[in-house]
Amino acid sequence: MKLLLNKNIRKGQLYFLVICVLLSLSCKKSAESVIDCLGESLLGGVHITTDDTNKKLIHLEARYHGSHTVSSVSWDYGDGTMTKGSEKTSDHTYLARGVYTVTAKITIVNNGTTCEVSPKKTVTIN
Known part of the structure:
Protein backbone atom coordinates (compact mmCIF):
# COMPACT_ATOMS: atom_id res chain seq x y z
CA MET A 1 0.00 0.00 0.00
CA LYS A 2 1.40 3.35 -1.01
CA LEU A 3 0.99 6.35 1.20
CA LEU A 4 0.88 9.57 -0.78
CA LEU A 5 1.93 12.64 1.15
CA ASN A 6 1.05 16.16 0.21
CA LYS A 7 4.16 18.34 0.20
CA ASN A 8 2.33 20.81 2.39
CA ILE A 9 2.00 18.36 5.33
CA ARG A 10 4.12 19.53 8.22
CA LYS A 11 6.55 17.20 9.95
CA GLY A 12 4.56 17.47 13.20
CA GLN A 13 1.40 16.22 11.49
CA LEU A 14 3.31 13.29 10.02
CA TYR A 15 4.86 12.43 13.40
CA PHE A 16 1.43 12.59 15.04
CA LEU A 17 0.00 10.23 12.42
CA VAL A 18 2.88 7.77 12.87
CA ILE A 19 2.50 7.84 16.68
CA CYS A 20 -1.25 7.21 16.41
CA VAL A 21 -0.71 4.25 14.10
CA LEU A 22 2.03 2.78 16.30
CA LEU A 23 -0.04 3.20 19.44
CA SER A 24 -3.06 1.60 17.84
CA LEU A 25 -0.98 -1.39 16.75
CA SER A 26 0.97 -1.81 19.98
CA CYS A 27 -1.98 -1.39 22.35
CA LYS A 28 -4.39 -3.37 20.17
CA LYS A 29 -6.89 -0.56 20.48
CA SER A 30 -8.75 0.88 17.56
CA ALA A 31 -7.27 4.01 16.03
CA GLU A 32 -10.38 5.85 17.18
CA SER A 33 -9.87 5.00 20.85
CA VAL A 34 -6.17 5.94 20.68
CA ILE A 35 -7.03 9.30 19.20
CA ASP A 36 -9.74 9.72 21.85
CA CYS A 37 -7.16 9.09 24.61
CA LEU A 38 -4.77 11.59 23.05
CA GLY A 39 -7.57 14.14 22.91
CA GLU A 40 -8.58 13.46 26.51
CA SER A 41 -5.03 14.23 27.66
CA LEU A 42 -5.64 17.84 26.63
CA LEU A 43 -8.63 18.06 28.98
CA GLY A 44 -6.84 17.23 32.25
CA GLY A 45 -5.00 19.49 34.65
CA VAL A 46 -3.83 19.99 38.23
CA HIS A 47 -4.76 22.97 40.40
CA ILE A 48 -2.67 23.64 43.52
CA THR A 49 -3.22 26.09 46.36
CA THR A 50 -1.05 26.60 49.44
CA ASP A 51 -2.67 26.62 52.86
CA ASP A 52 -2.91 30.06 54.46
CA THR A 53 -1.64 28.98 57.87
CA ASN A 54 0.78 26.14 57.01
CA LYS A 55 2.98 26.92 53.99
CA LYS A 56 4.08 23.27 53.71
CA LEU A 57 0.48 22.09 53.27
CA ILE A 58 -0.96 22.12 49.77
CA HIS A 59 -4.48 21.49 48.51
CA LEU A 60 -4.71 19.74 45.16
CA GLU A 61 -7.49 19.26 42.65
CA MET A 82 1.93 8.55 46.48
CA THR A 83 -1.79 7.93 47.05
CA LYS A 84 -4.64 6.45 45.04
CA GLY A 85 -8.38 6.89 45.34
CA SER A 86 -11.55 8.01 43.65
CA GLU A 87 -11.48 11.59 44.92
CA ARG A 97 11.53 23.00 51.57
CA GLY A 98 12.10 22.45 47.88
CA VAL A 99 10.68 22.31 44.39
CA TYR A 100 8.43 19.33 43.72
CA THR A 101 6.61 18.04 40.64
CA VAL A 102 3.09 16.87 41.45
CA THR A 103 1.48 14.38 39.04
CA ALA A 104 -2.18 13.39 38.98
CA LYS A 105 -2.77 10.16 37.09
CA ILE A 106 -6.43 10.49 36.09
CA THR A 107 -8.18 7.34 34.85
CA ILE A 108 -11.09 8.09 32.51
CA VAL A 109 -13.67 5.53 31.35
CA ASN A 110 -15.89 5.78 28.28
CA ASN A 111 -17.97 2.86 27.01
CA GLY A 112 -15.50 0.28 28.31
CA THR A 113 -12.43 2.10 27.02
CA THR A 114 -10.00 3.32 29.67
CA CYS A 115 -7.62 6.22 29.21
CA GLU A 116 -5.05 7.57 31.64
CA VAL A 117 -3.91 11.17 31.53
CA SER A 118 -1.13 12.45 33.77
CA PRO A 119 -1.04 16.24 34.07
CA LYS A 120 1.85 17.68 36.11
CA LYS A 121 2.42 20.84 38.05
CA THR A 122 5.46 22.22 39.88
CA VAL A 123 5.10 23.51 43.44
CA THR A 124 7.72 25.41 45.47
CA ILE A 125 7.66 24.93 49.24
CA ASN A 126 9.46 27.64 51.25
Missing part, protein backbone atom coordinates in the same frame (compact mmCIF):
# COMPACT_ATOMS: atom_id res chain seq x y z
CA ALA A 62 -7.34 17.03 39.57
CA ARG A 63 -9.37 18.76 36.89
CA TYR A 64 -10.93 17.01 33.93
CA HIS A 65 -13.01 19.06 31.50
CA GLY A 66 -14.22 16.24 29.26
CA SER A 67 -17.57 14.47 29.08
CA HIS A 68 -16.44 11.00 30.24
CA THR A 69 -16.27 9.50 33.75
CA VAL A 70 -13.26 9.82 36.06
CA SER A 71 -12.90 6.44 37.78
CA SER A 72 -9.77 7.09 39.87
CA VAL A 73 -6.99 9.57 40.59
CA SER A 74 -3.49 8.58 41.71
CA TRP A 75 -1.30 11.30 43.18
CA ASP A 76 2.50 11.46 43.08
CA TYR A 77 3.58 14.39 45.23
CA GLY A 78 7.17 14.39 44.00
CA ASP A 79 8.68 13.67 47.42
CA GLY A 80 8.35 9.88 47.32
CA THR A 81 4.77 9.89 48.63
CA LYS A 88 -10.37 14.41 42.64
CA THR A 89 -9.03 16.40 45.60
CA SER A 90 -6.16 15.74 47.98
CA ASP A 91 -4.12 17.49 50.66
CA HIS A 92 -0.42 16.91 51.23
CA THR A 93 2.10 18.24 53.73
CA TYR A 94 5.76 18.40 52.69
CA LEU A 95 8.40 17.79 55.32
CA ALA A 96 11.11 19.92 53.70
Whole structure:
Protein backbone atom coordinates (compact mmCIF):
# COMPACT_ATOMS: atom_id res chain seq x y z
CA MET A 1 0.00 0.00 0.00
CA LYS A 2 1.40 3.35 -1.01
CA LEU A 3 0.99 6.35 1.20
CA LEU A 4 0.88 9.57 -0.78
CA LEU A 5 1.93 12.64 1.15
CA ASN A 6 1.05 16.16 0.21
CA LYS A 7 4.16 18.34 0.20
CA ASN A 8 2.33 20.81 2.39
CA ILE A 9 2.00 18.36 5.33
CA ARG A 10 4.12 19.53 8.22
CA LYS A 11 6.55 17.20 9.95
CA GLY A 12 4.56 17.47 13.20
CA GLN A 13 1.40 16.22 11.49
CA LEU A 14 3.31 13.29 10.02
CA TYR A 15 4.86 12.43 13.40
CA PHE A 16 1.43 12.59 15.04
CA LEU A 17 0.00 10.23 12.42
CA VAL A 18 2.88 7.77 12.87
CA ILE A 19 2.50 7.84 16.68
CA CYS A 20 -1.25 7.21 16.41
CA VAL A 21 -0.71 4.25 14.10
CA LEU A 22 2.03 2.78 16.30
CA LEU A 23 -0.04 3.20 19.44
CA SER A 24 -3.06 1.60 17.84
CA LEU A 25 -0.98 -1.39 16.75
CA SER A 26 0.97 -1.81 19.98
CA CYS A 27 -1.98 -1.39 22.35
CA LYS A 28 -4.39 -3.37 20.17
CA LYS A 29 -6.89 -0.56 20.48
CA SER A 30 -8.75 0.88 17.56
CA ALA A 31 -7.27 4.01 16.03
CA GLU A 32 -10.38 5.85 17.18
CA SER A 33 -9.87 5.00 20.85
CA VAL A 34 -6.17 5.94 20.68
CA ILE A 35 -7.03 9.30 19.20
CA ASP A 36 -9.74 9.72 21.85
CA CYS A 37 -7.16 9.09 24.61
CA LEU A 38 -4.77 11.59 23.05
CA GLY A 39 -7.57 14.14 22.91
CA GLU A 40 -8.58 13.46 26.51
CA SER A 41 -5.03 14.23 27.66
CA LEU A 42 -5.64 17.84 26.63
CA LEU A 43 -8.63 18.06 28.98
CA GLY A 44 -6.84 17.23 32.25
CA GLY A 45 -5.00 19.49 34.65
CA VAL A 46 -3.83 19.99 38.23
CA HIS A 47 -4.76 22.97 40.40
CA ILE A 48 -2.67 23.64 43.52
CA THR A 49 -3.22 26.09 46.36
CA THR A 50 -1.05 26.60 49.44
CA ASP A 51 -2.67 26.62 52.86
CA ASP A 52 -2.91 30.06 54.46
CA THR A 53 -1.64 28.98 57.87
CA ASN A 54 0.78 26.14 57.01
CA LYS A 55 2.98 26.92 53.99
CA LYS A 56 4.08 23.27 53.71
CA LEU A 57 0.48 22.09 53.27
CA ILE A 58 -0.96 22.12 49.77
CA HIS A 59 -4.48 21.49 48.51
CA LEU A 60 -4.71 19.74 45.16
CA GLU A 61 -7.49 19.26 42.65
CA ALA A 62 -7.34 17.03 39.57
CA ARG A 63 -9.37 18.76 36.89
CA TYR A 64 -10.93 17.01 33.93
CA HIS A 65 -13.01 19.06 31.50
CA GLY A 66 -14.22 16.24 29.26
CA SER A 67 -17.57 14.47 29.08
CA HIS A 68 -16.44 11.00 30.24
CA THR A 69 -16.27 9.50 33.75
CA VAL A 70 -13.26 9.82 36.06
CA SER A 71 -12.90 6.44 37.78
CA SER A 72 -9.77 7.09 39.87
CA VAL A 73 -6.99 9.57 40.59
CA SER A 74 -3.49 8.58 41.71
CA TRP A 75 -1.30 11.30 43.18
CA ASP A 76 2.50 11.46 43.08
CA TYR A 77 3.58 14.39 45.23
CA GLY A 78 7.17 14.39 44.00
CA ASP A 79 8.68 13.67 47.42
CA GLY A 80 8.35 9.88 47.32
CA THR A 81 4.77 9.89 48.63
CA MET A 82 1.93 8.55 46.48
CA THR A 83 -1.79 7.93 47.05
CA LYS A 84 -4.64 6.45 45.04
CA GLY A 85 -8.38 6.89 45.34
CA SER A 86 -11.55 8.01 43.65
CA GLU A 87 -11.48 11.59 44.92
CA LYS A 88 -10.37 14.41 42.64
CA THR A 89 -9.03 16.40 45.60
CA SER A 90 -6.16 15.74 47.98
CA ASP A 91 -4.12 17.49 50.66
CA HIS A 92 -0.42 16.91 51.23
CA THR A 93 2.10 18.24 53.73
CA TYR A 94 5.76 18.40 52.69
CA LEU A 95 8.40 17.79 55.32
CA ALA A 96 11.11 19.92 53.70
CA ARG A 97 11.53 23.00 51.57
CA GLY A 98 12.10 22.45 47.88
CA VAL A 99 10.68 22.31 44.39
CA TYR A 100 8.43 19.33 43.72
CA THR A 101 6.61 18.04 40.64
CA VAL A 102 3.09 16.87 41.45
CA THR A 103 1.48 14.38 39.04
CA ALA A 104 -2.18 13.39 38.98
CA LYS A 105 -2.77 10.16 37.09
CA ILE A 106 -6.43 10.49 36.09
CA THR A 107 -8.18 7.34 34.85
CA ILE A 108 -11.09 8.09 32.51
CA VAL A 109 -13.67 5.53 31.35
CA ASN A 110 -15.89 5.78 28.28
CA ASN A 111 -17.97 2.86 27.01
CA GLY A 112 -15.50 0.28 28.31
CA THR A 113 -12.43 2.10 27.02
CA THR A 114 -10.00 3.32 29.67
CA CYS A 115 -7.62 6.22 29.21
CA GLU A 116 -5.05 7.57 31.64
CA VAL A 117 -3.91 11.17 31.53
CA SER A 118 -1.13 12.45 33.77
CA PRO A 119 -1.04 16.24 34.07
CA LYS A 120 1.85 17.68 36.11
CA LYS A 121 2.42 20.84 38.05
CA THR A 122 5.46 22.22 39.88
CA VAL A 123 5.10 23.51 43.44
CA THR A 124 7.72 25.41 45.47
CA ILE A 125 7.66 24.93 49.24
CA ASN A 126 9.46 27.64 51.25
